[in-house]
Amino acid sequence: MKKHTSTDAILLLNDGTVFTGKSLGRIGTTGGELCFNTGMTGYQEIFTDPSYYGQLVVTTFSHIGNYGVQADEVESDRIQINGLVCKEFSHHFSRHTAKGSLQEYFDKAGIVGICEIDTRALVRHIRDKGAMNAIISSEITDIEELRRKLEEVPSMEGLELSSHVSTQAEYDMQPEEVKYRVAVLDLGVKRNSLNNLVQRGCAVKVFPYHTPFEEMEKWNPDGYFISNGPGDPAATTVAINSVKQILEKSKPMFGICMGHQMLAQANGIATYKMHNGHRGLNHPVKNLITGRSEITSQNHGFVVDAQQLQQHPQVEVTHINLNDNTIEGIRMKGKPAFSVQYHPESSPGPHDSTYLFDDFVALLEQNK
Structure with missing residues (x-):
């Protein structure tokens, strides 16, 4: 398994709140509506659910990726989420039937994400403030540039997808x-x-x-x-x-x-x-x-x-x-x-x- 080198990553919310962490998946920039899922299992099914198209998903369970991925646990023919936000992202998996790591799965699909942030604090924030657009980047460090890119992300309200x-x-x-x-x-x-x-x-x-x-x-x-x-x-x-x-x-x-x-x-x-x-x-x-x-x-x-x-x-x-x-x-x-x-x-x-x-x-x- 190819070793992944994490870089610094930034999560910028529409209200100006900033979280810093480490990259996961492909190095890049992605935006969408930020929402959270409280499930403890089934992350591959969640990521391939077409209903998540255009969204950044925050997983409230602390460990994501620890059982890898396999072909029969998908809900569509591709990953549908725009990006992932999680606490601990595991580059290694322990399930003997898994066919690969979540990192390899994301990298191949071009999915950008951020890990090693306080997801409890993030979920409490958007729980109180409401779902909002956000942007993740592991290649841009300038907040003002990210803010300009975030303004280009369309609102989910009124959006046909x-x-x-x-x-x-x-x-x-x-x-x-x-x-x-x-x-x-x-x-x-x-x-x-x-x-x-x-x-x-x-x-x-x-x-x-x-x-x-x-x-x-x-x-x-x-x-x-x-x-x-x-x-x-x-x-x-x-x-x-x-x-x-x-x-x-x-x-x-x-x-x-x-x-x-x-x-x-x-x-x-x-x-x-x-x-x-x-x-x-x-x-x-x-x-x-x-x-x-x-x-x-x-x-x-x-x-x-x-x-x-x-x-x-x-x-x-x-x-x-x-x-x-x-x-x-x-x-x-x-x-x-x-x-x-x-x-x-x-x-x-x-x-x-x-x-x-x-x-x-x-x-x-x-x-x-």
Whole structure:
């Protein structure tokens, strides 16, 4: 394994706060929205989650890289984060099945990061001040020059990013025995969502985010899956229009994360940017239909407006977050459509919520 030589690195926040540390990954400069994830494991799945596109991720767990990387633990075909901020970055790994180090993985992908900073102090700062843009550099030491570059980083609010992570061409996945056909609108889909559908007998065809509804209908799907994805849901207007047309046809529909926000937007219910968002493997959610609670995996910076939702005659709340009472799930009245804000594909994370895929399959059966 090639020895990595760390250099000094700087993290500059939009409010002028500066942290100094050491470089990780490729030597360079990168910017994006700074957010933190509280998960203790699953860093490779996090880094390859398309919903993190355009963001700098702070990991609150103190050791990152200690179990290396392997090919089957990815959620997409590349690293999606713009940069990494962590406490201790391990250049050595101990897992015997790992195929390489995280340093080699980042270096090959051109990912810039910073380590050996006080991440507890950083997380407390952005927890109080809110998510904000930041810039990491291991090549520029002049703060004023970094500040000028930081001004060029776009705000996440109003930013459409699904077009950057969606597939460019249709593709399909087949189970051994096909029971249902599910069209997937790819806003930044995670591989394990597709795996969960295939495992339940669904032949899936994944369509680029801008695919017209009429084009997807030609495949004659039994239902639609609207995936997770990055950016501001209100700016993802192409997908909102597609969801409106799916609802008009009363086709079964299941949305996750961005897909959940698309269902709300399609019904005229607003979304807004949160102070910090939810990112981690330990968020408690209550299912209001069953009365049961589940521990969930989450990654989102926008949320559905609860007040507008409560006034809507055709949409009802099915799940709420027990930490802050934000909306975690909704369903249509009189139409076979539902969605959740969190990630029931559970990669990484607990498996409490995989029943939602079973609920979707039951809808497909009822409406076939």
